[in-house]
Amino acid sequence: MLIWRLVLVLGRRRSHTDMPTTADKPIYRVLGPLEVTGASGEECRIPRGRQQVVLGALLLEANRVVSTESLIDAIWGEEPPVTARTQVQTCISALRTSLAVIGEGARLVTREPGYVLEVSGDRLDAALFSRYRKEAHDAAQAGRLQEAAALTRRAADLWRGPALSGSRSDKLQSMAAQLDEYRLINLETYADMELRLGRHVQIVPELSALVAAYPLRETLRGRLMLALYRSGRQAEALEVFREGRTILVEQLGIEPGDQLRELESAILAGDPDLRLPGTEQDVTSVAEAPVRAPAAASEAALPPTRPGRGTPFQLPLDNADFTGRTQIVEAAQELLLAGGDGRPTPVAVLSGPSGVGKSTIAVHLGHRLVRDFPDGQLYCDLAGTEPSSATALDALGRFLRALGIPGAQIPGPIDERAEMYRSLLAGKRMLIVLDNASATQQVRLLLPGHGTSSVIVTGQSGITGLPGARFLYVDVCSRQEAIDMLAAVIGPARVAAEPEVAADLVRMVGRLPLALRIVAARLAARPNWSLMWMRDRLSDERHRLDELSHGELAIRSSIALTYDGLTGTGRRLLRLLSLEDCGSLPTWVAAALLDTDLFHAGDLLESLVDAQMLEVDSTALPSEPHYRLHSLVRLFAREERERHAADDGAEDALTRLVGGWLALADEAHRRLYGGDFTILHGDAPRWHLPEAQVDQLLRDPLAWLETERANLCHVVDLAAETGRAEACWDLAVTLVTMFESRCYFDDWQRTHERALAAASEAGLLRGRAAVMLSMSSLYLTRSQLTPARGALEPAQEAFEALGDTLGLALVRRNLAMLSQRQGDEPSALVLHRQAVADFQAVGDHVGQTNTLAHLARLALDQGRLDDAEELLDQAMDICRRTRNTRMEGQVRFVMSDLMQRRERYPEAEQLLRGVLDQVRSRGDIAGESRILHRLGSVNARLGRSAEAQRLLREVVAIRARTMDRVGAAEVRLELAQLEADHSGLSADIGFEPQGRTPLRH
Structure with missing residues (x-):
């Protein structure tokens, strides 16, 4: 407490500003020992013990209803008396009687399911603290740094010691510890402002006291180092x-973080960047974030605003019953709101065991902070717990596309992607959510290089060493949170009817959100069941449920409870879904696995959703429901599938599954x-949906391929892994329809390398040749001419040996x-x-038209x-006879070149x-750019x-938007020439970019 008093004495030093210096005197004070005084200064004595605990709990949730159960938990914890x-x-x-002395008794109101203390914003010190910090944030954003520093200081002066110091309630102490954390963040912000304003000498004593009080807090230590260095006290x-390194090594066995070590190196090197900017006008505004204190009435919630049109907003839907x-x-x-120019990128790492709701919290945070990140939100599920986890290369490609970069402009090397x-x-002010990360290398290159954006990372373990990261451990719910979750799912009336049993249920599932949601879903699906009946069912497996808070075994037990309640067909479907x-799985996948009709499969999937064994994918198109299998449920289902392998017919189901994806890709x-043109197929078995359902799925074939891209690429891997090499190469080659149109060159290469290996291992000569032919098209697109020839020559030999005319036609076109x-x-x-002759011989009019267009060029x-x-004219005649508008567009573009050369410009x-x-209707930005250029x-x-x-x-x-700097520079030069001389432009600006030629439009 001695250090705390020193900190408080130093903390009350005012900065030299013209802000008011009178002390704030709220009626209710929790930023220190609990105190209540009247408006005239008269003291309101609240007896220590239960009354102070209840008042503290009500003030920490001011203007919100605090349930009786929550108050019981705050007073007695897990063992309340019968008369609680x-x-x-x-x-x-x-x-009420005590507060009536100062005229506040009527503000303590009974409201189901508990009580609420109505407190206006200026009567509670925690609410004032929040208000001053928000005003400081706004002032800093507006460049008024002097005013911002004074307001931040004013917020600090409200503190009289640790929040609710003296309280013996574990629950209140836990909540108060969060307020203490806010106080430290506020003091760090104040130190930043003082340093920016050149008051490094004045801030040294206060920072020294804070570092002595919090020796493990590296952010404070770094600010003290900088203040001393700027004060000429380098040693x-x-x-x-x-000293900080010694403490960290001896107490925790770890070295200081990257930022502290880099600061030491900069001080040793005399880095000029550590010097203070020349004038206050040089200081960039500090984007210091306001604190959300206990709900003060003056802090009316502003409705969130969505990002502007074209801004990426990739987050899944928020949980409605969060x-x-x-x-x-x-x-x-x-x-997350503590970032800003000149400050490190805030990185919040949500870590904890499986099933505690890390992803749910991350998504909820993202939606809650929409208006704080006006430039948008990026989201990627890195699938760290899955066998096929995403790489940083994949995530960077996804994010660059979301930021407006076409596939053709996305670099191949990972370092170049990260730089872009x-x-x-x-x-930009963006929020990046990296979900289900498993290792630091998955995340490191996905961090912004600028402090204006913020990052949320979720993962169980292994995320260490990230610059600027702070780890927030997500534990199981509190008892009241778990009861509230139960009530949100099954309805508050059922919980209120059996409150003691509800508390028992929460205890028996260890307050683990995943297990609790499973139990709640069963109760919601069976409104005739009492909570006591469910408690009795859980009691039958008490030995396993006692270990619910100890990891995977317990989670498996809770999943088994719901699994046992499914029908036999439902259990079989769950097992097969783990294949x-x-x-994200579309509905028809279940139909293929069970070899049944789509509607029966849909009903079974919805029954699994009702049982909380499946989740509806809210990011999928509403016209085609998709479902997600939680990773832990999938693990459980795999184990069950191994036990029932002989009964489930898994091999046949897998053949139908792969055949279903292949049949739909063929049809797309x-x-x-207009037919099976410019493509080679194998003889792998297909599984066909009814025509009407295929029509519904493939109303926009390219959009369907785009939507299911991740699934389709995964099935290529699945076919290779399970010995279905014929289907593997066939699907990979068919997907070039999408890879080429949308510039998914990484997917193109990855799937073809996998298919080539599978075809080679299985000795499939035609499949190997087809994949190599397709890879040559990728190499030509990338202007990799030597690898293109290296792929085409063996493909030509194979097709000649097989007498495959279509294969030879495609090879010769690419060789040409x-x-x-x-x-x-x-x-x-x-x-x-x-x-052309080969295409004509096999009746492939698309290949014939495409090659005629190349001959014309x-x-x-x-x-x-x-x-x-x-x-x-020959090519156009074929297009008209076959009604192929896609090829007609390519031919017309080449014809526009002919018209230019003949000076027939209107045509x-x-x-x-x-x-x-x-x-434009296809969303081809690169093509649009080239056509506008020629126009x-x-x-x-x-x-x-x-x-x-x-x-x-x-x-x-x-x-410029797509970061094609060379292309933009070329057009700027043409613009300059045009302004000087109206006839200065070249007569021929080609449709195809240098080094790339569309192959199968």
């Missing part, structure tokens, strides 16, 4: 570091291309494009003509305009306008300088 409720009523009556600053978790939510929120990611986030490890390609890239136009011409490059026109413009509508050239030739400049500026904006 009566004694609480007596305490409430006595409190003392280094000694503060050495209850409790106040301390962990407030602590994380305080941390950090550049895009610089200066597929991907995250057919609907996009390769020869054209390498400047061998005669070879390209011969190969293209051979490919080759003719244009050689100046043979009449030949080009004849080839394009070129008309062709381009039509193609532009097509690419700019055409308008310049037509003498429409203003329109040409507008179009080119639009191109610059698109390329």
